[in-house]
Amino acid sequence: MKVREIACKTALCQSGLADYALNCYVGCAHGCRYCYARYMRRFTGHTEPWGEFVDVRVNVVEILLRQLPRTRVGSVMVSSVCDGWQPLEEKYRLTRECVRLLVTGGYDVSVLTKNALVVRDLDVLGGSKRVELGMTVTTLDEGLRRVIEPAASPTLKRFEALKAASEKGVRVWLFVGPLLPFLSDTSENIRSLLKEASRLPLERIYFDKLNVRSGVWPSLEGLLREHHPAFLGRYRSVLFDPTERESYLEDLRRRIEKAVNAHHLAGITVLF
Numbered sequence: 001m002k003v004r005e006i007a008c009k010t011a012l013c014q015s016g017l018a019d020y021a022l023n024c025y026v027g028c029a030h031g032c033r034y035c036y037a038r039y040m041r042r043f044t045g046h047t048e049p050w051g052e053f054v055d056v057r058v059n060v061v062e063i064l065l066r067q068l069p070r071t072r073v074g075s076v077m078v079s080s081v082c083d084g085w086q087p088l089e090e091k092y093r094l095t096r097e098c099v100r101l102l103v104t105g106g107y108d109v110s111v112l113t114k115n116a117l118v119v120r121d122l123d124v125l126g127g128s129k130r131v132e133l134g135m136t137v138t139t140l141d142e143g144l145r146r147v148i149e150p151a152a153s154p155t156l157k158r159f160e161a162l163k164a165a166s167e168k169g170v171r172v173w174l175f176v177g178p179l180l181p182f183l184s185d186t187s188e189n190i191r192s193l194l195k196e197a198s199r200l201p202l203e204r205i206y207f208d209k210l211n212v213r214s215g216v217w218p219s220l221e222g223l224l225r226e227h228h229p230a231f232l233g234r235y236r237s238v239l240f241d242p243t244e245r246e247s248y249l250e251d252l253r254r255r256i257e258k259a260v261n262a263h264h265l266a267g268i269t270v271l272f
């Protein structure tokens, strides 16, 4: 892992997901094989594989302090192209300090992570009803999880983090996806994830399919060649053949709805 400390000029950036996005790191050591943020390599001149470099924006707290007085208060997505609680955050505490400033400044803060390290910061997140914590999960199969999200927290730890957050009064929600065809999109996995979800006071749950934009396909193709070569042909079919894709997605939607109905869950959005 190549780690560099860099200086940034801006903390809050315009975003399509909220009024602003905050990213304290460039790159993400979680190294998810399906990560859409890998396009950041192009913008930052990194040649290392995604997941093998992180630039730490060491002055981001200072820059945010300067930026806040001249910024209209609004909603902030933390983080959009990295994970704010990836392992280096344990040492640098940048996301923690930035979120603390945003909460104090009256911003609506929406956090999305795959790391249970966020529990360290529940004292900050629990300080305002304007803060919500989302956790992304994809599979309860730890063997598969280690392959597709190697440095993120085990999935059960993520559910535990949501539980701890809700007990501190933080509003919590769940993002299930992307579901990988024939690996994590099985009805059994979807039902198991919803069983865990049903124990939590989640405000909402989103489901998403796999998208292969931003160089995701070469990454997944490598994974399949190494671990599941028998699925290569089926992946090409459901990802790149429009007729096969429509039929695959219709079946996936139907299976998600069936599992949701079995658990009597409300507030579910299927994003495809």
Ligand code: SF4
Residues within 6 Å of the ligand: 028, 029, 030, 031, 032, 034, 035, 036, 037, 081, 082, 083, 114, 152
């Ligand atoms: S945690 Fe998010 S940003 Fe980090 S590698 Fe995984 S998908 Fe990408």
